[in-house]
Amino acid sequence: MRILHTSDWHLGRTFHGRDLLGDQRDVLAGLADVVRAEGVDVVVIAGDLYDRAVPSGEAVGVCHHILAALREAGAAIVLTSGNHDSAPRLGAYADFAAVGGLHLRTRVSALDEPVMLDDEHGPVAFYGIPYLDPETARQSMARDGHRVASGHIGVLTEAMRRITADLSGRGGRTRSVVLAHAFVTGGQGSESERRITVGGVEQVPATVFEGIDYVALGHLHGPQTLRPELRYSGSPLAYSFSERAHQKSVWLVDLDADGLAAVRRHVLPVPRGLAVLTGTLDDLLTAPEHESSADCYLSITLTDAVRPLDPMRRLQDRFPHAVHLDWQPAGGLANAGLHYSEAVRGKNDRDLAASFIADCRGSEPDDTELRLLDEAFHSIGGEKVRS
Structure with a gap:
């Protein structure tokens, strides 16, 4: 059996205000071509199909288009919900969808009920662990009287206990795949993931997933291998500048009669x-070596000693996809690193206003500006000195 592992589509996400839905549709619809060319039997999606719990109609339409293309290409689909998704909304009509080959695993109470799919070697059990909010999931899991420890480790350990119990009860050797949306120790995060910290802890050990032939992980946006059978596919597009070195990809997983083959x-x-x-600013606008970046999304840091006027508009004349701008003068700001009490000590209102102008602009007010400040504070009687 050949499996395509993907996750973290985040349909509907924007990038510094730029709409990515068209790019998401183009990249993800191309997975149908991979299914055909590689003879993929099952596509597994490990959470965060959408970027928000209530996605836009356009995002839902794109998701429907992609899933339909994957089914038409010949693959069954197994997916679970992530921390960005609304599990009840995503899992609505799951029983009806399963008839068409789309298997939605979003309910905590059903995480040990696998999707059973067959190949020439027999059955493969696909288990979907949706994102487990620790307190909500613990309360749900504890209803049968079984004690569940708190935190991410506690609820995922209980989820895997239930899954391994189901596997062992099936008799013989049943190959298994688990989809899980979690932060596993050893994974490398990026700036675009929503933190799931509870009590200062958001990670779970890889040992929680012992005994499974392949674990398809979601949540972290960089593709990475924690162990041969334990991997993150990462997001299909970069959603932060911290991901600019990522090689976005999916995993093609082969199972043979003994389990994981390749x-x-x-x-x-x-x-x-x-x-x-x-x-x-002058260097960025004129230097020819920057021409290769003209078609990229750009994060730009200006080092001018004085903050330039209207820099983003001028930069976008050359770099139309510049989306983020910062200013860090080469010599640093005059009051950088000072606590508030140190920055205002011994200064009157006029001095504080002059310092504010200098910090924001990168240059001291000139004589005309100082005279205007003097007149303004004189008119309101403000010459109080801060001690």
């Missing part, structure tokens, strides 16, 4: 690259 990476196309530029 895993291969399939690299996904990049609709638009990401780059980071640093320099003075």
Whole structure:
């Protein structure tokens, strides 16, 4: 059996205000071609189909289009919900969808009820563990009288206890695949993941998943291998500049009669690259070596000693996809690192206003500006000195 492992689509997400839905549709619809070319039997999606619990109608339409294309290409689909999804909404009509080959695993109470799919070697059990909010999931799991420890480790340990109990009760050797949306120790996060910290702890050990032939992980956006059978596919597109070095991809997983046989990476196309530029405004606007970044999404840091006027508009004339701008003058800000009490000590209102102008603009007020400040504070009687 050949499995395609993907996750963290985040349909409907924007990138610094830019709409990504068209790029998401193009990249993910291309997975249907991979299914055909590689003879994929099952596509597993480990959570975060959508970027928000109540997605837009456009995002739902794109998701429907992609899932339909995967089914038409010949693959069954097994998916579970992530921390960005609404599990009840995503799992609605699950029984009806299963008839068409779309298997939705979003209920905590059903996480030990596998989707059973067959190949020439027999059955493979696919278990979906939705994102487990620790307190909510613990209360749900404890209803049968079984004690469940608190935190992510507690609820995932209980989830895997139930899954392994179901597996062992099936008799003989049943191959298994688990989909889980979680932060497993050893994984490397990025800036675009929503934190799931509870009590200061968000990670669970890899040992929780012992005994499973393949664990398809979701939540972290970089593709990575924690163990041969324990992997993150990562997101199909970059959702932060911290991901600009990621090679976005999916995993192609082969199971034989004995379990995991092989895993291969399939690299996904990049609709638009990401780059980071640093320099003075004049350099960025004129230097020819920056031309290669003109079609990228750009995060730009200006190092001019004085904050330039209207820099983003001027930069976007050359770099139309510049989306983030920061200013860090080469010499640093005058009051950088000072606590508030140190920055205001011994200064009157006029001095504080002058310091504020200098910090924001990167240059001291000139004589005309100082005279205007003097007139303004004189008119309101403000010459109080801060001690």
